[in-house]
Amino acid sequence: MDFNDTPEEARFREEASSWLAKNAPTDDAFRTLSPLEQAKVWQKRKYDAGWACIGWAPEFGGRGASAIEEVIWRQEESQYDLPANFFLIGQGMIGPTLMAWASDEDKARFLPPLASGEEVWCQLFSEPAGGSDLAALRTRAERDGDDWVINGQKIWTSGAHYSDYGVIVVRTDPTVPKHKGLSYFYVDMKAPGVEIKPIKQLTGDSDFNEVYFTDVRVSDSQRLGEVGQGWQVSLTTLMNERAAIGGSFGQMDVSLAVSVAEEVEINGRPALEDAAVRARIANWYVQEAGLKYTGYRSLTALSRGALPGPENSIGKLVGAPKMQAMSSYLMDLLGASGAIADESLAAKAGIIQRAYMGAPGLRIAGGTDEIMANIIAERVLGLPQEPRLDKGIPFNEVPTG
Amino acid sequence: MNFEFSDEQQLLREQARGFLTEYCPASVVRAVLDGDQDWDAALWQKVADMGWTATVIPEAYGGLGLSYYELAIIAEEMGRSAAPLPFSSSVYLASEAIQRFGTEAQKSAWLPRLASGECVATVAMAEGAGRLALGRLETCRSGSQLSGTKVPVADASIAEVAVVLARSEAGLEACLVPLQQAGISMEPVITLDTSRGHSVITFDGAQAEVLGHAALDPVDWESLLDGAAVLLAWEQLGLAETALTQARDYALQRFAFGRAIGSYQAIKHKLANMYVKNTLARSNAYYGVWALAEGSDELPLAAATARVAAIQASTYAAEENIQTHGGMGFTWEFDCHFYLRRAKLLSLAIGSEAMWQDRLVSALAAHSAAA
Numbered sequence: 001m002d003f004n005d006t007p008e009e010a011r012f013r014e015e016a017s018s019w020l021a022k023n024a025p026t027d028d029a030f031r032t033l034s035p036l037e038q039a040k041v042w043q044k045r046k047y048d049a050g051w052a053c054i055g056w057a058p059e060f061g062g063r064g065a066s067a068i069e070e071v072i073w074r075q076e077e078s079q080y081d082l083p084a085n086f087f088l089i090g091q092g093m094i095g096p097t098l099m100a101w102a103s104d105e106d107k108a109r110f111l112p113p114l115a116s117g118e119e120v121w122c123q124l125f126s127e128p129a130g131g132s133d134l135a136a137l138r139t140r141a142e143r144d145g146d147d148w149v150i151n152g153q154k155i156w157t158s159g160a161h162y163s164d165y166g167v168i169v170v171r172t173d174p175t176v177p178k179h180k181g182l183s184y185f186y187v188d189m190k191a192p193g194v195e196i197k198p199i200k201q202l203t204g205d206s207d208f209n210e211v212y213f214t215d216v217r218v219s220d221s222q223r224l225g226e227v228g229q230g231w232q233v234s235l236t237t238l239m240n241e242r243a244a245i246g247g248s249f250g251q252m253d254v255s256l257a258v259s260v261a262e263e264v265e266i267n268g269r270p271a272l273e274d275a276a277v278r279a280r281i282a283n284w285y286v287q288e289a290g291l292k293y294t295g296y297r298s299l300t301a302l303s304r305g306a307l308p309g310p311e312n313s314i315g316k317l318v319g320a321p322k323m324q325a326m327s328s329y330l331m332d333l334l335g336a337s338g339a340i341a342d343e344s345l346a347a348k349a350g351i352i353q354r355a356y357m358g359a360p361g362l363r364i365a366g367g368t369d370e371i372m373a374n375i376i377a378e379r380v381l382g383l384p385q386e387p388r389l390d391k392g393i394p395f396n397e398v399p400t401g
Numbered sequence: 402m403n404f405e406f407s408d409e410q411q412l413l414r415e416q417a418r419g420f421l422t423e424y425c426p427a428s429v430v431r432a433v434l435d436g437d438q439d440w441d442a443a444l445w446q447k448v449a450d451m452g453w454t455a456t457v458i459p460e461a462y463g464g465l466g467l468s469y470y471e472l473a474i475i476a477e478e479m480g481r482s483a484a485p486l487p488f489s490s491s492v493y494l495a496s497e498a499i500q501r502f503g504t505e506a507q508k509s510a511w512l513p514r515l516a517s518g519e520c521v522a523t524v525a526m527a528e529g530a531g532r533l534a535l536g537r538l539e540t541c542r543s544g545s546q547l548s549g550t551k552v553p554v555a556d557a558s559i560a561e562v563a564v565v566l567a568r569s570e571a572g573l574e575a576c577l578v579p580l581q582q583a584g585i586s587m588e589p590v591i592t593l594d595t596s597r598g599h600s601v602i603t604f605d606g607a608q609a610e611v612l613g614h615a616a617l618d619p620v621d622w623e624s625l626l627d628g629a630a631v632l633l634a635w636e637q638l639g640l641a642e643t644a645l646t647q648a649r650d651y652a653l654q655r656f657a658f659g660r661a662i663g664s665y666q667a668i669k670h671k672l673a674n675m676y677v678k679n680t681l682a683r684s685n686a687y688y689g690v691w692a693l694a695e696g697s698d699e700l701p702l703a704a705a706t707a708r709v710a711a712i713q714a715s716t717y718a719a720e721e722n723i724q725t726h727g728g729m730g731f732t733w734e735f736d737c738h739f740y741l742r743r744a745k746l747l748s749l750a751i752g753s754e755a756m757w758q759d760r761l762v763s764a765l766a767a768h769s770a771a772a
Contacts, residue, residue: 001404003403021564258765272762275755281761289685291684377669382649383652
């Protein structure tokens with residue numbers, strides 16, 4: 001075993017890193033732009049040079065790169081302090097959905113500006129009454145000539161307020177069982193009747209929105225898949241979600257825990273010398289290293305041209321609770337001052353407190369811990385689904401709360 | 402990136418699994434657990450014939466000169482079948498100690514016989530309750546005579562020779578002590594897992610020779626334990642995988658309230674947790690064997706990480722496998738208890754979880770200071 005690139009991978013890495021060295025934005029003028037403007041400028045620069053969505057086919061704006069090359073590119077890119085990525089959902093989840101289900105005409109129209117960052121997309125799936133049970137959604141679309149008329153409400157929509165387009169799954173037939181009555185469309189987020197309200201999260205930030213649809217007209221040509229096939233199309237999007245979310249848990253790694261435990265004291269000695277503290281740190285390191293080396297095993301599979309196994313599905317299920325437990329414990333070590341969130345006064349500039357307040361969201365977004373455990377149990381271990389009381393029953397006869 | 406076993410190594414895994422499935426089914430473990438024997442001597446002979454006891458011993462000493470990658474694969478399969486054999490004592494510990502610390506004469510005398518499996522050896526470290534302190538050992542050598550008590554010593558009743566950790570005026574030493582001699586009395590000790598024999602050994606002026614030319618640097622002994630920790634981690638991983646498979650299979654076939662218990666989220670989430678812990682343990686075991694095989698200076702960190710992960714995965718899987726089986730899991734008749742016994746036994750050998758957590762954090766601090 002070794003951690004080295006193959007010669008071809010090394011050549012690719014060299015090409016990527018030398019382009020980044022010349023082109024990654026560093027000037028102060030760039031930093032005065034808004035975060036979204038920065039992201040768009042950087043994305044367009046990558047696109048023009050063939051470094052945007054590199055795994056996509058050239059006609060859609062990519063360069064047909066292999067999966068391992070995509071990983072190498074991300075590794076090289078992550079060495080720079082680059083603008084936040086506003087295109088993850090569009091490029092990571094919706095792009096692959098359009099490729100699988102859209103007409104050739106729509107693919108040619110929408111994929112290149114999605115790759116270049118000129119058009120931003122959002123995903124309109126969850127509803128107030130249906131998160132984990134996504135197929136219980138109630139937003140309806142009714143046929144009117146060549147159009148459909150959408151009424152209802154979506155929620156938790158990241159980036160709706162700066163998106164140009166969105167993909168939406170709606171109920172087109174409430175008289176059949178829930179998975180069978182859905183259809184999938186793309187919509188213009190600037191269309192009449194679309195109303196976007198930011199949601200204030202418990203952190204005080206507003207990263208996502210409620211989106212209301214009141215008599216919003218979409219053309220039947222904006223449908224992806226057949227009428228009633230919306231669930232299958234949605235699965236294409238959702239399968240790519242796990243790949244898009246996965247990884248990053250910011251600066252909350254074990255080295256931060258070691259650093260805090262070196263700085264604070266228990267009974268006049270550094271907390272790092274305390275056996276209970278050491279046991280906790282060791283356990284988090286086991287999780288952190290376990291995820292890291294699981295990633296290396298997946299990379300090896302990719303490098304050999306194989307698909308990674310199901311082991312990657314554990315990333316969020318391990319990482320998000322670890323972030324919550326670790327930030328909580330580090331605040332405990334800080335004592336009463338652990339409650340200080342003010343960046344100018346807090347230890348480690350407040351990242352521990354921000355992590356603690358953000359962790360509940362990570363444990364929910366993109367599949368709750370419980371749903372992730374179900375997925376492992378069902379798809380990896382082959383255990384049966386729970387019996388479902390709504391199975392085979394027309395949606396409009398299913399009991400609701 | 403090449404963080405995977407080679408095709409040849411994967412073939413070895415298939416061969417080892419097939420061999421142990423045939424020659425070490427659960428009935429073999431049960432026979433030792435139920436009977437008076439401390440091991441399955443016939444199985445040991447077959448394993449030796451396969452060359453597994455010779456895996457990493459150099460060819461010059463009658464071994465195969467293969468790498469720790471091959472030995473890790475065999476270790477996982479040994480764990481998967483809970484083989485009632487002194488493999489960890491003789492191969493991961495005693496053979497390694499002789500190979501690392503022995504004089505040319507000692508290596509020539511013992512390694513070929515350990516490689517062929519005709520001789521079983523063990524290591525005697527523990528001296529009773531509590532964490533072993535290398536600086537305060539009570540077993541002492543004076544001249545060629547050794548005195549003290551070691552308990553528990555795994556596989557001592559079937560071993561021809563023991564590497565005994567002791568002190569002399571020179572400091573810490575590993576002594577080579579033939580076990581069939583007048584100065585030694587040995588009594589069996591019943592442990593959690595009687596499919597592996599254990600003993601209390603009293604040395605009363607026993608004839609002993611120092612392993613190597615001089616006293617032992619404690620760092621070198623800890624390095625030996627790091628290597629054993631990696632190999633034990635692979636064995637524990639094998640146990641954990643068997644426990645998960647058993648639990649899953651039972652959850653699919655056992656019905657309650659009209660449906661398979663594996664359809665209840667309480668059971669599904671339990672099994673998903675097992676899978677998560679096993680996956681973390683496996684990836685950390687890869688890290689461990691990489692560091693061991695490549696001679697990396699990350700070995701102390703990698704070994705402790707692999708060891709802690711494997712202790713946690715194997716004990717959790719073994720405990721929750723029984724829980725998944727309900728009352729059936731608590732019977733002698735079901736096999737679930739084999740894995741609970743062995744998982745806990747191996748978790749207590751060479752220092753338990755808290756000691757390895759402690760070592761992990763020391764290695765982490767040293768590693769980040771160096772970086």
